[in-house]
Amino acid sequence: MIARDRMSPTVRAVPPDLSVWSALSMMRQEEIRHLLVIDSERLVGGISNRDYRRVLERARPDGSVHGLADLRVSEIMTPPGQLVTARPHTPILEVARLIVTRKVGCIPVLDAQDRPVGILTQKDVMAALVELITSRQRQGQPAAIGKSVRRRPGGGRRVLVVDDEPQFREVLVEYLEGKGFEALGIGDGAEALRQLPEFRPQLVLLDISMPGLHGVETLRRLKALAPETPVVMVSSGEDLETARQTLAMGAADYVSKPVDYPYLDSILETHLLMDDDTAK
Numbered sequence: 044m045i046a047r048d049r050m051s052p053t054v055r056a057v058p059p060d061l062s063v064w065s066a067l068s069m070m071r072q073e074e075i076r077h078l079l080v081i082d083s084e085r086l087v088g089g090i091s092n093r094d095y096r097r098v099l100e101r102a103r104p105d106g107s108v109h110g111l112a113d114l115r116v117s118e119i120m121t122p123p124g125q126l127v128t129a130r131p132h133t134p135i136l137e138v139a140r141l142i143v144t145r146k147v148g149c150i151p152v153l154d155a156q157d158r159p160v161g162i163l164t165q166k167d168v169m170a171a172l173v174e175l176i177t178s179r180q181r182q183g184q185p186a187a188i189g190k191s192v193r194r195r196p197g198g199g200r201r202v203l204v205v206d207d208e209p210q211f212r213e214v215l216v217e218y219l220e221g222k223g224f225e226a227l228g229i230g231d232g233a234e235a236l237r238q239l240p241e242f243r244p245q246l247v248l249l250d251i252s253m254p255g256l257h258g259v260e261t262l263r264r265l266k267a268l269a270p271e272t273p274v275v276m277v278s279s280g281e282d283l284e285t286a287r288q289t290l291a292m293g294a295a296d297y298v299s300k301p302v303d304y305p306y307l308d309s310i311l312e313t314h315l316l317m318d319d320d321t322a323k
Contacts, residue, residue: 056081056159059088061116077149079159080120086128086151086159088120091243112187128153131160135171138163139313164309200315202251204228205235205261206277207253213299218304224311232261239268246314247274248298250276251282259289266293273314274300277302 049298056079057066070090080088129138129150138150149164164316206212212228219226227242230237233256235247247265251258252283273295278286287296296310 046178055079057090057116059120063114063115063116063119064249077162078087078116078162079151079162080116081092081159085157086153087158088117088122089147089151090116091159126151129163130154139168139171152196158308163226168313193279200309201225201227201242201244201246203235203238203242203259204253205232205233205247206250207229208250215302221265222308226270232256232264235261236268238266239265244272246295246311247272248277249294250277251285252279259285260294262289262292262294275307275310275314 055069057069059080060081061252067090070078074247078090079086082088092207093113098131100166111309127150129152131152131154133152149162150158152163154160171309202219204212204215204219204226206215206228209230212230214229216226227238227244229238229280231253232249235249249258249261256264257275262276265272265274270293274293276286276289276294276297277300278308283299286294286299289297295314298307298310
């Protein structure tokens with residue numbers, strides 16, 4: 044069951060007729076990733092930081108943003124029928140499964156009258172799962188909660204980093220190793236495919252723009268060889284539209300350069316703690 048104090052206090056509610064510029068300025072200034080769009084106390088949509096990136100792509104080269112003064116939140120929000128929601132009595136494990144399988148960054152929590160009472164982010168859910176696992180371990184119970192949170196036997200959490208920029212690749216590998224992951228850096232897609240059977244990564248960070256085998260083609264081949272392995276695309280500014288398109292090809296998510304490390308942490312926690320163990 045979802046505890047009310049577990050729901051993120053960073054949620055903000057905005058009306059559908061609010062200007063997009065005002066909404067996105069709020070997100071940037073208060074470092075909020077998600078906004079709920081409320082009309083007459085009912086949830087009518089949502090906005091995420093990805094919408095923020097998409098709107099900023101309309102900026103002119105000189106940095107000025109045109110057309111946002113007249114653009115309303117209702118014009119860019121995700122409609123309620125496409126939002127994944129939960130109830131206060133929904134088991135936390137079920138919420139975690141929804142976040143992973145539906146590839147969403149947050150889930151609004153609605154009461155019986157469909158009024159939002161809070162929001163659960165990936166970090167909220169993962170923190171709850173870790174707390175639950177720790178509690179069970181202290182009580183002498185099995186740490187695993189069903190199949191979904193068991194790690195694969197015989198190894199640690201392995202992350203394959205595929206990027207042709209040596210400095211970026213080395214920094215990312217060092218960051219991951221500092222977090223306790225076993226990380227392997229590879230400079231091109233063809234070598235990544237060769238290393239896949241031996242290294243058996245539990246998650247792949249894959250650059251989109253690489254010489255030789257392009258990141259999109261590497262993704263296609265990776266998913267053919269290891270369909271259950273989450274692949275997170277790494278994009279530069281000009282690759283954002285391609286990054287979004289890779290989600291339909293099986294990518295689990297994408298991050299932009301320079302990397303938002305807290306967001307990357309949430310992705311790692313989600314996909315590595317919620318390992319379905321289908322590869323054993």
